Amino acid sequence: AQSVTQLGSHVSVSEGALVLLRCNYSSSVPPYLFWYVQYPNQGLQLLLKYTSAATLVKGINGFEAEFKKSETSFHLTKPSAHMSDAAEYFCAVSDQSGGYNKLIFGAGTRLAVHP
């Protein structure tokens, strides 16, 4: 079965610093991978997705993620953090057992951005 591990439940960066949120997945088939962001008291919004077209995926708000099959990783990065990036971020893999689109989520990483 597919699974997702997000390293670090809390990450704190300075405004303008690099953001790196780590995600490792386990999948027996080529995976579909996603990053979602959740702002307080809201639902999840899609940041980006990997569907095998390109290993470097660009998303909204300046985020990007690189799929590395050899490392089974899909880390999320942003060159320069903004205060508005403070939120919780979730990595997810599509569990296609049975042929259907069941997303399996990691536990989440809360990003704090300080001045």
Place this chain on the structure above:
Amino acid sequence: NAGVTQTPKFQVLKTGQSMTLQCAQDMNHEYMSWYRQDPGMGLRLIHYSVGAGITDQGEVPNGYNVSRSTTEDFPLRLLSAAPSQTSVYFCASSYSAQGGSPLHFGNGTRLTVT
């Protein structure tokens, strides 16, 4: 375009009570699902549906029931509420039930069971 709409936003129940969480989407999406979100555990899939009249269990289905009589609506029923069901519940939909289709989420229902 409203997207995915969940009601109510907040609910407090006593142990043993039943209730229905409503979810509606106006995007003609084929696939709908319910997740619960608990601190430190991410989101866990409760039930899902790949079309009207078709539902199946996810990772944590016990204590919950669903039906899908129309494409638009996918209510979640708590049969006899327990404190362990205190959580934030999210409904999500996607245009296809096939892998790779991103989910669109509602804003959640915060449920407390006392």
